[in-house]
Amino acid sequence: MAKQTPHMLQEIFDRLFAAYGSQHWWPGKTALEVVVGAILAQNTAWTNVERAIANLKRTGLLDWDRLCAMTEEELAELIRPAGTFRIKAKRLKAFVEVLFDNHAGSLDAMLSGDLNDARSRLLFIDGIGPETADAILLYAGGRPTFVVDAYTKRVLRRHLMIDDRADYESVRQLFHESLEPDTAMFNEFHALFVAVGKKHCRTRARCEGCPLASMHHEDAI
DNA sequence: GACCAGGCACATC
């Protein structure tokens, strides 16, 4: 890991924000929708997640009590467009079960308290891995935890800031050691990684005009 | 018709 990493992360953020501005991810949506979206989005294109959420809204089932009451099979059928729907139905039910059994149905209670404790509680739920846990904590709970996704790794890898096989926790650690915890900034930073990743770092042919182009760079994927 | 998309759990070596 490069020693100048702290400054580089700040510089990357500054450059991306200057280039793309505020991304407004998950704006104006409820915490419930964020949680459902985070689980449905696993290894799935966001357009498919939106179809599934639209199905839940249309039938009036995008509601904690309704989700708790319905069967896994009914839920699976509604979220089918999101793909891996049987697995995701089980995961949503697992989340809702913990929410009601351990936190009296209060998402606020579930996501509050010591950040590491709250994170551990989420990770203990079947189907909630590190990225989904961090997405829920950051976007639904407003907690300052960094969400490391495929784009984040790809961009950092491409700019020689991480080893190609760096695991999730080590990359997250990098952000938490290098930057002051700041919910709004972490939110923005994650979205900016997706923006630059989609536009420039997906293939080697797209480096033209990349805001990070003059930074240390690896041409190979 | 591959290949990918805002992963995760589980099996196996």
Next chain:
DNA sequence: GATGTGCATGGT
């Protein structure tokens, strides 16, 4: 502890 595989839809 690292690597491989199933899950499954819709877009490119």
